[in-house]
Amino acid sequence: MxxxxxxxxxxxxxxxxxxxxxxxxxxxxxxxxxxxxxxxxxxHEPVRPALKINTYATTHPKEFLTVALGDLNGTGEIANYGPPYNNGTGSVQDVVQTWVGVIHPVYPREDFVLKPLAYAAHLDPSLTPALRQFTHASAAQQAQWEEAFATALQHARVQGPRVLVPAGAYGPLNTMMQGILRLGQSGLMTGALDRSPADYQFDNQNSLLFLQGRPLHNAAKKLELEGNQWGIIHEERAPYPGPWWMTIVTAIYQLPFIANASAADALALGSGMVVFLVLMLAPxxxxxxxxxxxxxxxxxxxxxxxxxxxxxxxxxxxxx
Structure with missing residues (x-):
């Protein structure tokens, strides 16, 4: 031998x-x-059509108004997100995110509601008095209208493309919200959100962020694409597994001390970097x-x- x-x-x-x-x-x-x-x-890969603003406004008009109202009164997903969009604290994970600061400023109240309504007023002049009354009111008065409309919206009923809201003391807000709903259903809101003085528009940040939060999460949950569903390795509609090579990445998010942490993304990224360095320097x-x-x-x-x-x-x- x-x-x-x-x-x-x-x-x-x-x-x-x-x-x-x-x-x-x-x-x-x-x-x-x-x-x-x-x-x-x-x-071909069985990819579902993209979730568009006009589709969501038509199929879920009441939820659409809830999203718009959250942007207006500051309780929405992006309105209180934090860096890099604004100074909120809703999604701040660690000191690095705070240190980077606001590098992509977004003002949902103005960018997502008031400015699109101002553009829509050129086509629907009935919106002009309502916008003028709202913008010239005091902050306390605006807050009262917003709170009253939020309460009334919980008891609203959907009739076709319309949302019928009970009568209440919310001033011009019903006119404004019905106007933003019509704008969303018309398909013109994407252009209003991404409107730019530049000759060519390549920044679609606002139209993407408008549906951030409940709309996208609900859509992802039905397709088992959320993080706690190992969604990154699923296909949208196919009966076979998706990108299996991402198993290690999504497995990190399933660890309880990372999944339940406020800085989940930072911990997952850091853990993945440590694993990568160990494998690279293993010899x-x-x-x-x-x-x-x-x-x-x-x-x-x-x-x-x-x-x-x-x-x-x-x-x-x-x-x-």
Whole structure:
């Protein structure tokens, strides 16, 4: 019985065959490209249509008004989010987020409600008196109207595309909210939210953030795409698993001390970075770099090869 000798076995026990690696590489690339195009055409990924503002306003008009009112009175998801959008505290996770500060300023009251209504007033002049009355009222008066309308909205009923709100002391707010609902259902609100003085508009931040919170979370929950549902490794409608290679990433979020922490994203990112560094530096970390030899997994995989080669006689004269 002999031991494996790399220089002898690799050099003398294999027959060399000339090969054109460039041709193999190009041929393989071409075959894979053709297969990818053909198979993607036959078995395309079952992606659902994007959740759009006009779709949500039409199918969930009452919830749409709740989102708009939250932006107006400062209780909405983005209105109290915090850096990098504003100075709120609702989603502040750690000191790094606070240190970065407000680098993408968003003012939901003005950007999501008052400005779009001002644009809509050019098409619907009945909104102009209501907007003027609201903006010229004191902050205390505005807060009273907002609180009264929020209470009335809980008892509102939906009739087709309309939301019928009980009579109450909320001044011009019903006119404004009905106007924002019509704007949302018309499909024009996306343009109003992303309106820019620039010639070309590439920033769709506001239209994306408008549905942040309950609308997107409810949609994701129905498709089992939330974080606590291991959503990152699910497909939207397919009966087969999604990106399995993200299992490690989403598994970190399932750890209780991370999932229940206020700084879940920061802890998950930090943990993932530590794991990445350990794997990258494994060959130089004492103890870890000896695990492959100590575990002997390679011997299990190559057991037939070792059994065959170690039983054969070795001609040491060929190694000189």
């Amino acid at each position: 002999r031991h494996y000798h790399p220089r002898i076995d690799v050099t003398h026990r294999y027959r060399y065959v000339p090969a054109d690696f460039v041709k193999h590489l190009l041929g393989t690339t071409l075959v894979v490209a053709v297969l990818a195009v053909v198979l993607s055409g036959l078995f 130089w970390i004492p103890g870890i770099n000896r695990l492959p030899r100590l575990l002997g997994v390679h011997r299990l995989i190559w057991r037939k090869y070792y059994a065959k080669r170690q039983s054969a006689p070795v001609d040491l004269s060929r190694s000189s």
